[in-house]
Amino acid sequence: MKRANNLILTCMLSLLGLTMINAQDWADLKRFKEANAEVPAVSINEDRVVFMGNSITIGWLNNRPEFFEGKPYINRGISGQTTPQMLIRFRQDVINLNPKVVTILAGTNDIAGNTGPSTLEMIMDNIKGMAELAHANGIKVILSSTLPAYDYPWKPGLEPSGKIIALNKMIKEYADANGHIYLDYFSAMVDERNGLPKKYAEDEVHPTVEGYKVMEPLVEAAITDALNK
Numbered sequence: 001m002k003r004a005n006n007l008i009l010t011c012m013l014s015l016l017g018l019t020m021i022n023a024q025d026w027a028d029l030k031r032f033k034e035a036n037a038e039v040p041a042v043s044i045n046e047d048r049v050v051f052m053g054n055s056i057t058i059g060w061l062n063n064r065p066e067f068f069e070g071k072p073y074i075n076r077g078i079s080g081q082t083t084p085q086m087l088i089r090f091r092q093d094v095i096n097l098n099p100k101v102v103t104i105l106a107g108t109n110d111i112a113g114n115t116g117p118s119t120l121e122m123i124m125d126n127i128k129g130m131a132e133l134a135h136a137n138g139i140k141v142i143l144s145s146t147l148p149a150y151d152y153p154w155k156p157g158l159e160p161s162g163k164i165i166a167l168n169k170m171i172k173e174y175a176d177a178n179g180h181i182y183l184d185y186f187s188a189m190v191d192e193r194n195g196l197p198k199k200y201a202e203d204e205v206h207p208t209v210e211g212y213k214v215m216e217p218l219v220e221a222a223i224t225d226a227l228n229k
Contacts, residue, residue: 146167
């Protein structure tokens, strides 16, 4: 019995230790620390753009590297992240890189509850926080719609589609009221279920190459609009 209790205690301490280690860098500030240090100073007339987001953003670089090659684009997506995590790392991963434009794609992981329960108002507060930080530092802001999702394969049964539609309405209203660009991926990609069709996302959340090909001209147009504002 004593041995069993000791084993349980050891397991609990091990789990606690892992939790404490992860909590020390909850926003994953270390992820791009070295890469950020190697980013060169902005050159004359460089239209630098930072892509801030989650797995959909970093997946873009991984699956369509040719879209980023030869362009002043810096990808700062981290898989699984929610808006509070992005807000915490926004200064080091966006502002300190001195872009002219930031494009923010966020919200679906919040709705999935990746870092705990989140209301739409809480999500918007974090998106507003990022937009306000960017604006205060002379960075033009592109606020992307959250992509459609009928269900989350890692958390089935949440029925996120209605919340995504409501969140996108809030993002657009905020963007319009504050002079930011609203980038509408949702309307270009949504199917009759208010989800992503498999041709654009095999798991119905993370875009395929074909999905990213739909997104690319839309973000390019938004970047041009932002640079011309």
